[in-house]
Ligand SMILES: [Zn+2]
C-alpha cells in the first residue's frame with residue numbers, strides 16, 4: 357500500500373471517530389504524531405472540549421498512533437503581535453522573562469517569574485489568549501540560573517521554525533510508511549560499549565527498520581574512539597531513528613558525526629538530555645580545536661542534531677518506525693537519563709536497554725524504573741558488575757568525604773575532586789551545601805571549575821526530572837542548594853591562580869577522569885604538596901590518567917600551555933568514594949534483576965570491563981536461571 361493510501365485510510369478513520377461539530381481543516385503527520393487541525397470557527401472551545409475528554413485517548417488506543425488536536429493554523433495571530441498582546445494582558449507583575457513560539461505545535465510558551473499571574477484566576481488569561489490569538493498558551497517558571505546552552509538552543513530553533521516543520525513532516529512520512537514484512541525478525545548488533553566502557557552503540561534491526569540506540573565515543577582511548585560504523589550491518593542512510601539514553605559522551609558523543617555523514621532522521625531523548633548533550637558536544641568540539649586535533653564533527657553538525665531532536669517525556673509511547681514503538685523511563689543515573697523500551701510489531705517482542713542506571717534513590721534523582729508492560733530481552737550495564745564491586749552506602753561515603761575535607765583543612769591543604777560536569781557534581785553540591793549549613797565542615801570556599809555551573813543551570817531549568825524531595829525544596833521551600841553562595845565559579849587563568857595561592861578549599865573541576873580540562877591543571881599544581889588530597893567520586897575508565905593515579909601511580913606527565921612535557925611527582929593523599937556513584941553496584945543490579953516486572957527471558961550484559969560483563973552474566977544465569985549472553989563488539993544476536 358502506498359503512503360498516500362495509508363494516510364487516506366487513517367484520515368477516514370479519524371473523521372469517523374471525531375464528533376460532527378469538529379470541523380477538520382487538515383490532518384498531517386508531524387514526526388511521530390498525527391496532528392488534526394480543527395477549523396475552529398468558535399473560540400477554540402471545541403478543541404478544548406476534545407482535549408479534556410477521552411476521545412483522543414480512545415482513538416489513539418484504537419489506531420495505535422499518537423494523535424493530537426490543534427487549531428486552525430491560518431487564524432493564528434502574528435507572533436510579534438501575540439507577544440505584545442500577552443504582555444499587555446498579564447501586566448508587568450507577571451515578570452515575563454521570555455516568550456517562545458512553537459509553530460508546529462501551535463504553542464506559545466510563556467516563561468515568567470509568576471506563572472500564577474500569567475494563568476489568571478481559574479485560567480481566565482489563558483482562555484483569553486487562546487480565544488484571541490489562536491495560539492495554545494503554556495506557562496513555565498523562569499529558572500533561577502540562566503543557561504547559555506538553553507538560550508543558544510532556543511535561538512537556533514527560533515531561527516529555523518520552517519526547517520523544523522519540514523523535518524517533522526518528512527520524519528512523519530517515513531514513520532508511517534506501510535510495513536513490508538509480516539514475520540518479525542529482530543537482530544541486535546553490538547557496535548560499541550560491549551565488554552568495555554565507552555563508545556556505547558547498539559543497532560536494532562528488523563526486516564523493515566533500523567534503530568540506533570546511543571552513539572558514544574571513548575574518551576579514554578583515542579585508538580578505539582568510535583563505534584564500529586564499518587560493519588556491513590550498519591548503514592547511516594538506512595537508519596530510521598537514533599535514541600540517546602543520556603547525556604554522557606560515551607553515549608551521546610558521536611551523534612553529530614552521523615549528521616556529518618548524511619543522517620537526516622530523528623534523534624529521540626528527553627529534553628534535559630538534549631540540552632546537556634548539546635552542551636557537552638559543543639564543548640568537545642572546542643576542546644579538540646584547543647588541543648590542535650581535528651574534531652570528528654563541527655558545530656554545524658551539532659546544530660543539525662538539535663534541529664532533528666524530538667524531545668520525549670518519560671512514559672510516552674511513541675511510534676518511531678512502522679514496526680517499532682519507543683518508551684523512555686527514568687534510569688536514575690543523571691538528569692534526564694533514560695531506560696529505553698522498544699516494542700516490535702503488533703504485540704510481537706519487547707526489548708529494554710537499561711543504559712547507565714542507579715537502582716537506588718539519590719539526593720538528586722529518583723530510583724530507576726522497574727515496571728515495564730512486557731520485556732523479552734534486557735541489556736543491562738555491568739560497570740560495577742564484578743564480584744569485588746561492593747559500593748559502600750551513600751551515608752558511608754558522605755561520612756568519609758566529611759573526614760577527608762576536615763583533615764585536609766586542618767593541615768592547611770586543598771581538596772581536589774575531579775568530576776564529570778553532569779551528575780556527580782550536582783550530587784556533591786547538594787551534599788557539601790548541607791555539610792556547611794549544618795556546621796559539619798568549616799565554611800571554606802568551594803570552587804567550581806569547568807562546565808559544572810552551566811550543567812547546574814540546566815538542572816534548575818528542568819525541575820520535573822529531579823527527585824521529589826529536591827523538587828519540593830526548590831519549588832516550595834525556596835531552599836535551592838544550587839543557588840547557595842558557598843560556591844564560587846572559576847573561569848579564568850587569574851581566578852585559578854587565586855584559588856591555588858589562597859587558603860584551604862575544595863575544588864570541583866572537570867574533566868572527571870583527568871584527561872584534559874581544569875582538573876588536570878589543578879592536579880599538576882597541587883600534586884607535590886603532601887597536605888593536599890585528591891578524591892575520586894566517579895568511575896575511572898582504563899587508559900585515563902585518573903585510572904592510573906587511582907591504581908597508585910606516583911608520577912605522571914603533564915603538557916603545559918606551551919606544549920612542553922614535564923614529569924610531575926605526586927605526593928597527594930588519594931581517596932576513592934564509590935558511594936556517590938551514579939551506577940548500580942553488583943548487588944543493586946542483582947536486586948533490580950529480581951524485582952523487574954515482568955522478568956525478561958534473555959539477559960545481555962554490556963558497559964563494563966570484559967571480566968565484569970562475563971562475571972555478571974554468569975551470576976545472573978546461576979541465580980535467576982535465565983539465558984544470558986555477554987557479546988563482544990561486532991557480534992550480532994538474533995533475538996527473534
Ligand atoms: Zn553515564
Ligand SMILES: [Zn+2]
Pocket residue numbers: 554604606607712963
Ligand atoms: Zn556510560
